[in-house]
Amino acid sequence: MRAHEAGALHGDLGSRGPGWLRTPEDVNALLPQLWPRTVTRSAAGALTIGGRDVRELAAEYGTPAYLLDEADLRARCRDFRAAFADHDVYYAGKAFLCRAVVRMVAEEGLHLDVCTGGELAVALSAGMPPERIGFHGNNKSAAELTRALDAGVGRIIVDSFDEIARLTELARTRGVRPKVLIRVTVGVEAHTHEFIATAHEDQKFGFSLAGGAAFDAAARILDDGVLELRGLHSHIGSQIFDTSGFEVSARRVLALQAQIRDARAVELPELDLGGGFGIAYTSQDDPAPAHDLAKRINKIVDSECDALKLAVPHLSIEPGRAIVGPAVVTLYEVGTVKDVDGIRSYVSVDGGMSDNIRTALYDASYSATVASRSSTAPPVLARVVGKHCESGDIVVKDEFLPADVQPGDLLAVPGTGAYCRSMASNYNHVPRPPVVAVRDGVARLIVRRETEDDLLALDVG
Template sequence: MRAHEAGALHGEIGTRGPAWLRTPADVNALVPELWPRNVRRGADGSLAVAGLSVRDLAAQFGTPVYVLDEDDLRSRCRDFRTAFPDVDVYYAGKAFLCRAVVRMIDEEGLHLDVCSGGELAVALAAGMPAERIGFHGNNKSLAELTRAVDAGVGRIIVDSFAEIDRLTALARERGVRPRVLVRVTVGVEAHTHEFIATAHEDQKFGFSLAGGAAAAAAFKILDEDVLELRGLHSHIGSQIFDASGFEVSARRVLALQAQIRDARGVELPELDLGGGFGIAYTTQDDPAAPHDLAKRLRKIVDSECEAERLAVPQLSIEPGRAIVGPAMFTLYDVGTVKDVDGIRTYVSVDGGMSDNIRTALYDASYSATLASRASAAEPMLARVVGKHCESGDIVVKDEFLPADVQPGDLVAVPGTGAYCRSMASNYNHVPRPPVVAVRDGQARLIVRRETEEDLLALDVG
């Protein structure tokens, strides 16, 4: 799945892997687009991030370990702020959240969206200004809404009529006027996995545009005049490369905005176009640069507003994984190498589906490289698998690694910043890995490794 040099490739592999996967000319080379910006292979052949060897990281923090290139994350925040200078850019808390990362995105001027009481708790504990927090979720509890209202969360994205009623009653009780957006299901089929496409009609999020529920929700809020309706929200999915879906989505949402204006005489001042922009997990992925996305989205909104005779609203976007996803990699220790009758070589590492469920859940593709040394051995087609008692415990389905990979080697998998730690589990009672941030040759622990004592502390039987 190519974590190595994409140029000068040769040799089809036939039925033993994807048709596009070819033997690399240099199994030690890296494809820069797949790795954090400060990752290099050093003179000794090992990977280094921001000048710090992965061998030193493994010795200090153990494996598996998630390694965050802090300057990479910060630079991606700035890339989006620069590309969208007059737009509110929301970091996706669900992708990866801890107090240190909240402080980073706050310092870089981003907003933050959360979708649970726990994520909100982390954001507030880290000092994120509540007015720059957006609260998502299709089933927010009364306790979660109460905390959001009392904290002064900047906007709540309402997702059902029951939630509107719940929030309206809470606002009356508290004597406050929370700001809300209506999440609109626009009927756009994003070209992504079914489980992360969120704007088609048959799914749990939002109010249907085609069925009239979105308009009814907006009218209900306006007529009751308890909540402050700021605008509409649309999110068509995640890991999206094709901007055409945003064009259709913007057209439909702005048409609803014009309908609301015509029916109630109110022109809503905000519009959230969502995002879910894709990243490169393998060389088959070709994500757009932030400035290209900004140019395309601005053109779409300006054109549709002109067609509907609407003032251009204050825009928000949610890049999703595009900020933290490429900024992190996972470092593993190789435990066994097993050739299965010449069919495939299995390289087993000390993590697996407990620290990256995406391969099993979404059939996601990842890349990998030998990280602790360089090798002069011939490339071999390998499958990187975990230590769990599941045949589906696969980290990287197909990758060329050196034929001399052996127990004790370190293997690194890029692109694991989004959803890997967030979706990590204790399957087989395996403690979750730590997260280490590296900057200017210095490493600091920002999420510690779980221990068996942590697991037993929850077991009160």
């Protein structure tokens, strides 16, 4: 199946000649939801994104480069905003954050979730209204909390008793009453990689539900009266396709809402079920659209509140990957091609684990296509690797590429908007790539490429 599909991306479908793949509909029919919505192929067989030929973009901005389809990102913001029309949608900035993206999500009516002082600084510098910012993190410093309070951040998700004490003292000193949510560890084993599953008991985030810490945290906040407890928060992990985990999480956290009501005569008005909605990285992935997610989540919450005789709380969710992930394509240039004893071809590109660590870190799967031309050559099994001095420097583990792939070809890897640039490094002293937003035929640089001067500027020895 993958060979058939990969060959099709290169115009190799028997009766269909090279370059037949011309519309976003063609692309998405072949590899569902992998490519941004404006991606197409030109008559010459080159990919275009946002109305721009990738060969032109490579010539202007160099490679590797992250190409962000602004129309696609905005459309996904609107999809979630429409699907969860009665709720708050917080874009999870950790997926990818820069000032241009902050402005895009703000203009589309979304809120913003940050989890460090640095992310908060980006949000504020881009003009995001502070009341629409939520502040996460398992170890927020006093300086970070002080900045959040002084800026008037809309809500702080507290994660430990130490943080409750720290925030309470800071708020009391300043004479303010910040709104807080309690992050609850609900004991749900999400079907995802263990490093990105965040609701099982044995991990660093949140207050344990089963052990009683979550209820104790609520009691402490209510007793002190300094912080305004608005509700509970749960996040079960990332890259999740099965909504059953959200159902279990909602039931457990709403049961805690009812316990707090019964014990303290306080009915908390808000509930945040986090994010973690999966996207397509390969043709085997089939993520649910936003309106389906909303329908299922609303049904779960409404049913459970009815059973518990709770007023339905104001709901919020935190999609990050689901918004920015599919909107970005990474463009590379092929440098070398090696055939290894007929096992596979190793196609080396001018980036690698410094611009996409997810394959090495999470054993993540990606897809790839030759982006600068069409080919009628038969597909061969290939592994796309980077230029770093690591055998684990793999971008795409297994993909069928045309047998005539060669140095100088441009290679496009879709689905790289989330956790690629945000987790990028300077390993081997490789400067990080730029981010180029493309829309309606116009490209603009929103994060410039790092230079060797940037690297040396920090070296003061």
